[in-house]
Amino acid sequence: MGAETTRPGVGTELPALEIPITRTLIVAGAIASRDYQDVHHDAELARDKGSPDIFMNILTTNGLVGRYITDCFGPTAQLRKAAIRLGAPNYPGDTMVLTGRIEEMDDETRTATVRVVGANSIGNHVTGTVTVVLTESTEDRGTVTVTVADEVDS
């Protein structure tokens, strides 16, 4: 993935972010979001409820989507809205690949509407839309997407 030198606009694709879905991530995310539902940390009880294993809670998914956006646009980018829908569950051992595309851009307010999809081996775990304000300093970076690309490659 090469350096992005153009200003983000409609149609800009965000670099993909690969997230290994470890048991640790699922449990740590559930507890950090104060979600103690047993299906997010106890495999035996999850199976009793008809699930093959524990699975990621929606708050963690939301947190990862938020992280993906600010990773791409930089620390001064301001999230305004995040609307997500869950589909295929994130089970341990899977990998979720987050991708995004700028669908709308209000040049006056520098507000971007980004369509985000997180796909795992079963299907789309999450689909959603994030509205983010790109502040001046974000754009000054010029090469905001390189940061993420480097991280993915490492």
Next chain:
Amino acid sequence: MATVAAAGGSEEPGARPGTDDLAARLKVYEGQPAARAGMGKDPVNLPMIRHWCEAMGDTNPAYQGPDAVAPPTMLQAWTMGGLSGHTARTGAYDEMLTLLDEAGCTSIVATDCEQEYLRPLRPGDEVAFDTVIESVSARKTTKLGTGYFVTTRTDVRVGPELVGTHRFRVLKYAPSGPERKPPPRPRPVVNRDNAAFWEAVAEERLLIQRCADCGVLRHPWLPGCNACGCLDWDTVESSGEGTVCSYVVMHHPPFPAFAPPYAVGLIELAEGVRMVSNVVGVPYDKVRIGLPVRVEFCRYDDDGGALTLPVFRVLDGEA
């Protein structure tokens, strides 16, 4: 109450889970508060922010240092009840969940989260919230099972200032799959004192025990007469006509083979003895003392084998 319920269970159309009746009862909760004047268990704080960022792998410098703000997507986390549970939940929300549980919709999964962030939260902010039940869907069949989508909206405030809104949708559902078949109905306990009663029921006849000496009728069946102590007896066949002498409606505890709520009646037969059984042909909440009923024999064939039970149907036009 288990032995009473075992006399018949419930087959009234109105009491079956997932009928329009349930949808209508769920609709009532739309617009009602689910949490009132809730307070975050902790003020917004750096340790919880740091734990969140560690879990998410989020290294954004905006969430670190003296000027740190909380990740906006933590909005809901500040309102979570945690292991000690929610204290601000209203009766309405719990009632609605109980209705769904009792209808077999015991599983829950979050499907949608829509958040709007009006200003960043900072360490020290004391979060307060109110949640309203926005909508309850009609019955939906999904890949997971059949159930209802419940959408709530939470307004999050710091002091009087609205800092964010959080719309949350869950599916409360009865998991699909063959393993979810209800367990067989409990069987009556048949012994040498009451065997003749159950043999007659299997032939769709209702027999009443009669003392061979003093002629007093009795039910349930017993070895001896309560009036004179005589051990000899014969039987008379009941006409099957009777009235509801008393009744209860079973809501809780749910019994695996039956779907509450259902009515259990104490039926006074025309011959004068009383019998516990189900009142069928009317919804559970239309059963009343004095309703005229007539016996009918209900046949079941489940994993426990064939079974015939006497139940009492409300006469036409009487409910």
